[in-house]
Amino acid sequence: MSEAIEAFISKVFKEALSGPRIFKNKNVLFHDYIPDNLPFRENEIRKIAYLLSNLLKGYRSSNLFIYGKPGTGKTAVVKYTLKKLLSIANEHGKKINVTYVNCRLAGTEYRVVASMALDVGVSLPFTGLSVEEALSRFINKVTSDQLPLLIVLDEIDSLIIRYGDKLLYTLTRFSNDTNNAIPYMIIGISNNLTFKEYMDPRVLSSLSEDEIVFKPYKPEELEKIIEDRTSLAFYPGVVDKDVIKLVASLAGAEHGDARKALDLIRMAGEIAESENYEKILVEHVHKAYSTLDRERLIEAISTLPLHSRLILLSLYKLLKNNNGTVKSSYLYTVYQRYAENITKGVLSYRRFLGLLSELNVLGIIDRKLENYGRRGGRVSLVRVSIPIEYLERVLREDPIIGELFNVGP
């Protein structure tokens, strides 16, 4: 390790012990923190608590569908109410089987079921069983337990769009079909409503027996939320009112996203700390705002598959000296040369197109169809839609792509 790196690490660690202290408890600014107080969501909490109370009484409850834009507090409110439910159930010696699964993070239908099974005490193998077998083991366990069952499926849209509503159909029906019917409730949470078209109307009406829509926070509500959270996260005097107002207005511009606001104030705090300030300044918030998007983008690129990064390298080489566009077929030939250089396998043109589509969706590139008629045909033109220096930085730092950076195609 170089002396410069050792000196840097030593400086950072010493400053951590002796430098200005800004954060009292940084954990409260992360997304998974559930606060004791959730302002402006009292009505939603009341409604969910009322429905959940049926399970405590041993009744079946209406299923609930929760919808709202990202950062409107859906997951936090559900988790908060669940925490209270379990704590009170515990106090009164009542037991409830509760499973919470984020369907997008779980990834596949099988993993959703495996995660549900694990929550009720059944460990399923990573692979090797059919979804039907996994589901049957889950159902056997919850029916043999004879306890009220609560299933929370967060980001349920990603499951339905990819796999259809078969799993949900089984879950909304199983308790009625068995001789050992148990009281149960299903809560589905989603950021968008477009997935409804993928569902059988019977399953949809069963899931949406009750519905709650979470409206975006207003700027003044965001301000109060940030104020509450910063009082826990930072030492007194670190965050001024004007900083809170600025964070609220920047996050408010993006559909009242509380998560974005918390990310922003956390990063502003980190910048202030790294620059040895004792309080967060307005400039730190502006710096954090521009850094946040750039860091996300850089992380997104560096975690792409190798061939996607090779495509970006080819694109960078073709467009680094101009802000123009390149034909996808020409981009493919350049990609082929790099791919042959680094790996034995060159992807088919069809797969290449698929990766281009993914890069387009991520907002890293931009594709436009142009028509040059009978002679030229229909052509897809590709350009980089992020600052080229961001792309250069990520590609240069990439352990594999970096090796090719100074090599021509």
Place this chain on the structure above:
DNA sequence: TTTCCACCGGAAAATGAGGTCC
């Protein structure tokens, strides 16, 4: 109005690596 170009993208099948079950 029809033809033709160069490409797009959906669907299905193949592949290979991980695994379970009997």
Place this chain on the structure above:
DNA sequence: GGACCTCATTTTCCGGTGGAAA
């Protein structure tokens, strides 16, 4: 050990597509 499973990735096939040229 063989049949069968999931899962991510990739290939193959093939029916569009828009608009200039014929």
